[in-house]
Amino acid sequence: MAGIDPGICNFATVSYGDEAVLYPGGALKEDEYYFAKKRAETDDSASREARRLDRKRTDRRTHFLHTLSKEIVAECVKRGVGTIVVGDLGGIREDENGDARNWGHHGNLDLHGWAFDRFTQMLLYKAEVEGVEVVTKSEQGTSKTCSACGRSDKRQRVYRGLYVCECGFVGNADCNGAENIRRKVLPNLATDGGRDRDNGWLAQPAVRLFDRSEGRFAPREQVIQTDREP
């Protein structure tokens, strides 16, 4: 069983119950910035150049999402994960058409909602091929609840990306959310010692960055930041 928490800074955080992996969305955001700037430099928004830029931007987003969904499904197959629970952003987005022309007006939340919807669709398709089930659950409350003790009141706080609970638990906030999403379809684990296990891994997630030159995700130290010219 794996849980995926969608986020703005970390596009996806995956909890496997004994290990967590962060996938930062920096590559998506950098592209957004780059193409918005290039687009502003073209005088005619209906020109061939403008259309070329739009196409290129869409291709790059699609490539990122395909690579990420493929990576996560492959990782689940490797770990023998039968079910992936994906957090649903619910009310955050309004436009489900993903109309690229509107992105500039709506900002990052829409970019994110659109991208995560597409990511979820790709994940569903790729997981199905591998015989892995994908379940969508509302992520409501998952960021506020402590994955160690289950409390969800005022005794927890998030400070600089860290989730700190009065019970003594300190973990990465996104990992805490992903673990709570994973538990949404694990009703029994909460009582069979699931919450008493060592949860130090929630404070030490692995980070995998998108390596554009290789077209894959790799551990942070292996990714060489290259010139962003498309």
Ligand SMILES: [Zn+2]
């Ligand atoms: Zn706690």
